[in-house]
Amino acid sequence: MNAPTYNFAYLDEQTKRMIRRAILKAIAIPGYQVPFASREMPMPYGWGTGGVQVTAAILGTNDVLKVIDQGSDDTTNAISIRKFFEKTAGVVTTTSTADATVIQTRHRIPEAPLHAQQVLVYQVPIPEPLRYLEPRETETRRMHALGEYGLMHVKLYEDIARFGHIATAYAYPVKVNARYVMDPSPTPKFDNPKMDNCPALQLFGAGREKRIYAIPPYTSVVSLDFEDHPFTRYKHDACCALCDSGDSYLDEIVTDNKGSRMFVCSDTDYCETRQSQGHRGSENAAPYAESKHA
C-alpha cells in the first residue's frame, strides 16, 4: 500500500541510484567508508537515518522487512522505522529473522544464522574507528589508505593497561578482508564472530557522517587483539529467564526497587521462537501464549 504522495520507499529514484552506487563501491572495497550525499530524512539524526537510506535504496516490492533495535522488534525506534516503510513502500514486514530478506538493525546481529538471500543493514552513529585517538579526518583517511593501524592497538593497549583486559565491549574494531579496519557499529563484541564469513550481505549506513560501508558475503572479519590477550566474546554468565537459552546475548532487566534482576535474550524473535518450541526459563513456568497476554 504505497502512500500516494511519496515515491516508493520515500526517497526519489535519483537519490536511490546515488546511494546504490555508493553501496556498490562499498561492496567492491570491503570495509572502506564510501562518502555519500546523505539526505534529510523525516526523523532526527541518531535515529537511524543512515540505515533507513540504505534500506530505502535496496528495498524492492517483494522484500520482507524486519527492523530491530537492540535485538528487539518492539521498541519505539524499530516500530517507527517498520511503519515508515510499510507506509512509504508498502512492503511486507515481519519479526521473524528467518523470513526477512532485509533486516535493518541498531546495535545487534540476530541470533539465528543469516542466510545468503538476506541483507543486514546496520545503523551507524560514528563510522570512524580511529577517531577516538586521532580526531583529524584528513589524517584518519590517510591512515586507512596506507593501512597504518598501529593506533587501533593503542586503544586496546590502554584497555589492558587500565582494566587488565580488553574492556571494549561494543563497537569492537575489526579488520575486514585483511585490509580495512572497520567499526562494526555499536554492536556488542559478542556479535563480532557472526560477521565473519557471513552468507548474508552486510551494509552499514551512517546518515549524519555521510558514510556507507559494507561486508560482502563470505568475507573474513577478524576482531583485533593481542597474542597474549586474544579476543573473547562476552555475555552475562546466565541463561535466559524466559527461554533458557545458554548461548544468546542477554539483557539485564531490573525487576523491582530492591535490585532484583533477571536476564533475558536481547533478540526477542529468537527468544519467542524458542519459547514457542517449548523451551522454558526459570521465570517462565507458564506457556508462552499465556505469559504474553498476562
Add this chain to the structure above:
Amino acid sequence: MIPMIDIRNAEKTFVMHLQDGIRLPVVRGVSFHVAPGECVVLSGPSGAGKSSILKMIFGNYRCDGGMIGVQHLGSTIDLATAEPRQILSVRRNTIGYVSQFLRAVPRVAALDVVAEPLLATGVTRDEARERAGALLRRLNIPERLWKLPPSTFSGGEQQRVNIARGFISSLPILLLDEPTASLDAVNRAVVVELVAEKKRDGVAMVAIVHDDEVRHLIADRLVDVTSFAAAA
C-alpha cells in the same frame, strides 16, 4: 723515520669582525716535527701563541695556511685541509689532548670519566674501570671520590682526573697543555713518570709547561715559539 707530526709554515690570524675587522696575526711560519717517542716542549713568553699552536694541531683552531701533517691510521693527513669528520677520526684514533681544565661531564662518576676512552676502543667495562682506578690511585685521588662526578672536585683533583683520562688511552700522539699547572710536587712527579712511560711506548708528545723543573725532566727538545710570532 717518518715524524708523527710534521708542521710546515702553518699560520693563524684572527679577524675580529666585531672590532671593525681588526686582523690579529697569531703565528706565522710554524715549522717543526715530532718523532715517535719524543716530547717536544713549546717555549716562549705568554701570548707568543703556544696554546694556539697546540689547538691548531688538535683541529680546534683552524689553520689559515701551510700544513699540519699527522700520521693517522697508516697514512699522512693534513689537518689544515681535513674535513671535519676526518678530524674527528684523528681525535678518536690518533691525537689525545690534556687541557688544563676538565670539561665537566655532568653526573658521570670520576671513575667512568677516566674509563670512557677505553670503553670506546672496545675494552670491557670491568677492565676499563680497573685500569682507570689504578691510574687514579697513582695520581692520589682517594678511592672515596671515584664514584662522584668530578665537577664537585677541587681544581687540582679535577686536573688529575683529566690527566688520567688523557693518559689512559694508547693514542700515538698526546698534546699536553700545562698538565702540571696546579699540582703539588708529588703529583708533578707522577705526571713526569707517566710522560716517560708514554715515551717508551713510542708516543709523540707536544707540551706546554711553565714549570722549569718539569720542563727539564720531560723535554727532549725545545721549540721556541718566539720565532713564529707573527709581527703585525
Add this chain to the structure above:
Amino acid sequence: MLDVTKAPRDDDQPLLLAEGLSKSFGRLQACREVSFALYPGEVLAIVGESGSGKSTLLQLLSAQMAPNAGSVSYRMRDGVMRDLGALGEAERRFLFRTDWGFVHQDPAMGLRMAVSAGANVGERLMAVGHNHYGKIRQTAASWLERVEISVDRIDDAPKTYSGGMRQRLQIARNLVTEPRLVFMDEPTGGLDVSVQARLLDMMRTLVSELGLAAIVVTHDLAVARLLSHRVMVMQGGRVVETGLTDQVLDDPREPYTQLLVSSILPA
C-alpha cells in the same frame, strides 16, 4: 663538550645528503642553496637566531616540506640511497615511524597527551606489527627506565607529567624502534636550566650509546656544544659557516658567528 671518543664511525657512506636546498615563501627566501652530507652516528647542530631559516631547513630535510629547488637523499636500511622527494607517502611515513625520530620542542606535538606513557612508547612498535601486549609493555618499561622515568608512572598519561618528563618521554617514544636518524627541533626550549642539563646529558648518552645520527636545530650554542660534532650557522636562510663544533665556537670566522659566540653569557 661531546665526547670525541664516541664520535661517528669511520663510515664513508653518507646517511643523508642535502644538495642545493632552497625554499621561499612568496618573496621571503627561507632557505638558500643549502648543501651538506650527514654521516651515520654524526650529530649536526643547526644554529642561528629566530627567522634564520633553521626550522624551515629541518622541515625540508625531514621531507615534511618540499623544496623549491634541490634535493635530499637518504640511505635506507638496505643501503640504497633514495631521493626523499621521490618517495611515496607510504614509504615516507614508514621511514618516520621506524628509521627516523622527530623530537618536537613542544612535547604535546610529539606525544598523545591523553594516552598512557606505556602506549605512547609502544605505539611505534604496534605500528610495525608488534602484537604481544606483555612484550610491548616490557619494552616500554625498559625505555622509560632509560630516560629516567619511574616505571610506576607507565600507566599515567603525559598530561600529568612535568615538562622535562614529557620531553624525555617523547625521546623514548622516538627511540623505541632504534632509528638511525633523529631530528630535534629546539629539544630543550622552554625547559628550566636544571631540567635542560639533565635532558642534554641524557640525550648525549643515548646518542653515543645508540650510534644515532641527529640533526638538532637550536638557537642555544651551549646545546650545540654539548650535543653536536658539527655545527652549521645559518643567517637569512643561508649557511654562513660550518665546521667542527668546537672549531666554530672557539675560532669563529664569520662576522655573524663571532656575534653569536660573543653573545653567550659567561657561565
